[in-house]
Amino acid sequence: MLLSLQDVRKTFGGLAAVDGASLSVGSGEVHGLIGPNGAGKTTLLNMISGLIPPTAGTIVLDGERIDGMPSHVVASRGITRTYQNIRLFPALTAADNVLVGAHLRRDAPLWRRMLFLPSAAVEERAAQDASLALLARVGMSGQAGERASNLSYGDQRRVEIARALASEPRVMLLDEPTAGMNPAEVVAIAELIRSVARTGHSVLLVEHNVKLVMDVCDRITVLDFGKVIADGTPTEVARDPAVIAAYLGGEAAA
Ligand SMILES: Nc1ncnc2c1ncn2[C@@H]1O[C@H](COP(=O)(O)OP(=O)(O)OP(=O)(O)O)[C@@H](O)[C@H]1O
Numbered sequence: 001m002l003l004s005l006q007d008v009r010k011t012f013g014g015l016a017a018v019d020g021a022s023l024s025v026g027s028g029e030v031h032g033l034i035g036p037n038g039a040g041k042t043t044l045l046n047m048i049s050g051l052i053p054p055t056a057g058t059i060v061l062d063g064e065r066i067d068g069m070p071s072h073v074v075a076s077r078g079i080t081r082t083y084q085n086i087r088l089f090p091a092l093t094a095a096d097n098v099l100v101g102a103h104l105r106r107d108a109p110l111w112r113r114m115l116f117l118p119s120a121a122v123e124e125r126a127a128q129d130a131s132l133a134l135l136a137r138v139g140m141s142g143q144a145g146e147r148a149s150n151l152s153y154g155d156q157r158r159v160e161i162a163r164a165l166a167s168e169p170r171v172m173l174l175d176e177p178t179a180g181m182n183p184a185e186v187v188a189i190a191e192l193i194r195s196v197a198r199t200g201h202s203v204l205l206v207e208h209n210v211k212l213v214m215d216v217c218d219r220i221t222v223l224d225f226g227k228v229i230a231d232g233t234p235t236e237v238a239r240d241p242a243v244i245a246a247y248l249g250g251e252a253a254a
């Protein structure tokens, strides 16, 4: 497995937000992470991406333990993410926000850019071209020069996905990427997620849109109160009585 979590825990005060969760994501896999509000999904992504250290447990990427590493190191190892609460630089253009992501790339050493070596200018130009290509890939080529603060929430989320892709990650973590999007935009994001997986990236997708999760995921892990209550294919998970009781019951009724 490319990414493996074993018995990962996070406690805040006395509360176990994530209570011994294990899951594995394979190469090129789209893996869903679903569960009710407060189940611990975002906390789990925060630990994988190095935003917060786990209280206990191990996180292994391609044979290397990454738990407790700071987020910029985790990013350089090949894990990038988007945020439930969008985190773009509001005054920068969409293209420049994506360029920030390109600078996290493993093969572009910062020291060379800082020394302004000739190859650095060439790399910078290439990074700019790549940023525009990524914006086109997420359907945003028309808004490359727009300030992030002027974009709709849906468009800001697409810029975040382009930024996450810019570092050519091995694993992309998406925290509710379709929040604030209309149905047509959701369909476009579903296609984008599949295309990302086809080009060899793995995706760990946190999402409340159950139809999207069922459509695009190869496997799904279900969290409830910080614990994994089910793990399997979309069909297996959708039929699981514990999942229906904890999560899908409400969806089915709605
Ligand atoms: N920094 C923190 N300090 C204290 N408690 C926290 C912190 N972050 C999260 N929690 C708590 O941990 C639990 C899990 O929260 P988390 O945000 O991971 O849930 P979630 O599954 O992402 O929910 P949602 O679907 O609403 O986004 C919640 O009870 C939350 O209040």
Ligand SMILES: [Mg+2]
Pocket (backbone or CB within 6 Å): 041, 042, 043, 084
């Ligand atoms: Mg969350």
